[in-house]
Amino acid sequence: xxxxxxxxxxxxxxxxxxxxxxxxxxxxxxxxxxxxxxxxxxxxxxxxxxxxxxxxxxxxxxxxxxxxxxxxxxxxxxxxxxxxxxxxxxxxxxxxxxxxxxxxxxxxxxxxxxxxxxxxxxxxxxxxxxxxxxxxxxxxxxxxxxxxxxxxxxxxxxxxxxxxxxxxxxxxxxxxxxxxxxxxxxxxxxxxxxxxxxxxxxxxxxxxxxxxxxxxxxxxxxxxxxxxxxxxxxxxxxxxxxxxxxxxxxxxxxxxxxxxxxxxxxxxxxxxxxxxxxxxxxxxxxxxxxxxxxxxxxxxxxxxxxxxxxxxxxxxxxxxxxxxxxxxxxx
Numbered sequence: 590x591x592x593x594x595x596x597x598x599x600x601x602x603x604x605x606x607x608x609x610x611x612x613x614x615x616x617x618x619x620x621x622x623x624x625x626x627x628x629x630x631x632x633x634x635x636x637x638x639x640x641x642x643x644x645x646x647x648x649x650x651x652x653x654x655x656x657x658x659x660x661x662x663x664x665x666x667x668x669x670x671x672x673x674x675x676x677x678x679x680x681x682x683x684x685x686x687x688x689x690x691x692x693x694x695x696x697x698x699x700x701x702x703x704x705x706x707x708x709x710x711x712x713x714x715x716x717x718x719x720x721x722x723x724x725x726x727x728x729x730x731x732x733x734x735x736x737x738x739x740x741x742x743x744x745x746x747x748x749x750x751x752x753x754x755x756x757x758x759x760x761x762x763x764x765x766x767x768x769x770x771x772x773x774x775x776x777x778x779x780x781x782x783x784x785x786x787x788x789x790x791x792x793x794x795x796x797x798x799x800x801x802x803x804x805x806x807x808x809x810x811x812x813x814x815x816x817x818x819x820x821x822x823x824x825x826x827x828x829x830x831x832x833x834x835x836x837x838x839x840x841x842x843x844x845x846x847x848x849x850x851x852x853x854x855x856x857x858x859x860x861x862x863x864x865x866x867x868x869x870x871x872x873x874x875x876x877x878x879x880x881x882x883x884x885x886x887x888x889x890x891x892x893x894x895x896x897x898x899x900x901x902x903x904x905x906x907x908x909x910x911x912x913x914x915x916x917x918x919x920x
Contacts, residue, residue: 593634593636595609595610595636597634598627598630598631598634598636601630601634602626602627602630603626604623604626604627608623608627609627609631612624612627612628612631613631650682650705650706650707650708651680651681651682651708652681652682652683652684652705652706652707652708653676653681653682653683653684653707653708653709653710653711653892654683654684654686654698654699654702654703654705654707654709654710654711655669655672655683655684655685655686655710655711655712656686656688656695656698656699656702656710656711656712656713656714657669657685657686657687657688657713658687658688658689658690658695658713658714658715658809659687659689659690659809659837660685660687662836662837663836663865663881664836664862664879664881665713665735665881666881667881667882667885668734668735668881668882668884668885668888669685669885670882670885671881671882671883671884671885671886671888671889672711672885672888672889672892674885674889675885675886675889675890675893676889676892676893679893681708681893684702684705684707686698686701686702688715690715690775690808690809690810691715692715692716692717692718695714695715695717695718696717696718696721699712699718699721699722699725700721703725703729707729708729708730708896709729709730709731709732709892709895709896710725710729710730710731710732711732711734711888711892712731712732712733712734713733713734713735713736714733714736714738715777715778716736716738716775716777716778716779717777719738719740719741722738722741722743723741726741726743730744730892730895730896730900731743731744732744732745732746732888732891732892732895733745733746733747734746734747734884734888735747735748735780735884736778736779736780737779737783738779739779742903743903744891744895744903744904744905745904745905745906746884746887746888746891746905746906746908747779747780747905747906747907747908748780748879748884748907748908748909748910749907749908749909749910750779750780750783750784750786750787750861750910751783751784751786751787751790752787752909753784753787753861753877753909753910754783754784754785754786754787754788754791754832754834754861754877755787755788755790755791756787756791756877757787757788757791757832757859757861757875757877758787758788758791758792758795758832759791759794759795760859760875761830761832761857761859762791762792762795762797764830764857766828766829766830766857767829768803768826768827768828768829768830769803769828769829769830769831769832770803770804770805770817770821770827770828770830770831770832771785771788771799771803771804771805771831771832771834772805772807772813772814772817772831772832772833772834772835772838772839772842773785773804773805773806773807773834774807774808774809774834774835774838775807775808775809778809780834780835781809781834781835784834784861785834788832802824803821803828805817805820805821807833807834807835807838809835809837809838810837810838810841811837811838811840811841811844812841813838813841814833814837814838814839814840814841814842814843814844814845815841815842815844815845815848816841816845817831817833817838817841817842817845818841818842818843818844818845818846818848818849818851819845819849822845822846822849822851828856829856829857830856830857830858830859831856831857831858831859832858832859832861833858833859833860833861834861835860835861835862836860836861836862836863836864836876839858839860839862839864839874840864842858843858843864843870843872852871853870853871853872854871854872854873856873857873857875858872858873858874858875859874859875859876859877860874860875860876860877861876861877861879861910862876862877862879863876863878863879864876877910877911878910878911879908879910879911880908880910880911883908884908887906887908891904891906
């Protein structure tokens with residue numbers, strides 16, 4: 590079926606193509622009676638304007654790029670859905686890319702999305718590609734989500750990672766643990782650095798330090814959580830509690846304990862981020878609860894408002910994570 594042109598619609602309505610354009614874009618004055626006639630003709634003819642052509646003429650694509658490090662992580666999945674709900678309702682199209690925590694894939698994703706003429710880039714970054722992101726931000730509205738890039742002055746929506754982690758360590762110390770293992774995250778990622786900072790603050794205020802053997806270098810993956818379980822439990826004196834700085838590593842920690850044949854409730858564990866289905870297995874688990882839906886809503890609100898006003902001052906919105914109390918031996 591042949592696609593109608595705007596010229597044909599204008600002829601049917603008895604107006605100019607410029608009038609059709611003003612009605613479609615809701616831009617410029619059009620007499621109400623004329624507007625009603627144009628909309629009626631558009632409806633009768635089932636006219637669908639060419640979105641690409643319109644975006645080129647308006648210099649707007651109505652597209653938003655979202656670059657996330659791990660779309661299999663429930664935290665990022667829920668955040669993405671929250672962003673999508675608001676932005677789609679506002680008439681934007683979303684393009685999602687999962688970098689799998691790879692700086693190279695992140696670079697490729699940013700190039701790909703900018704070639705698609707996105708108006709805004711929502712990025713939970715790897716901590717790399719700073720010059721590329723700086724360059725892109727000169728022409729595209731960039732919002733950092735969950736992870737900060739201190740070297741760049743960009744809109745950011747993040748959580749208070751340090752304070753939440755300090756609270757976790759204080760709770761474990763209050764529960765009488767002298768040896769607390771910590772599963773760290775990648776040093777290039779701001780959340781991992783901030784969470785470790787909170788750990789060190791909590792220990793310092795209790796007159797303690799983090800012994801090197803009790804700090805395992807993770808990478809926010811389940812595999813590194815499995816490695817942490819082996820590292821800690823093969824010690825002559827294993828820790829009695831573990832703080833995992835990311836929920837995927839916590840999942841791996843429990844998988845590692847299972848592989849070693851160690852009861853999952855042997856350790857008291859605090860996880861930054863909850864585990865799905867944790868109520869189905871026996872554990873001593875507390876979690877720092879995150880609110881990915883709220884984070885997504887804040888991001889979407891910021892993007893929609895900034896695109897609507899064509900810029901504005903840099904904003905930082907901080908979400909305060911919650912704390913889920915110690916749950917002992919649940920089934």
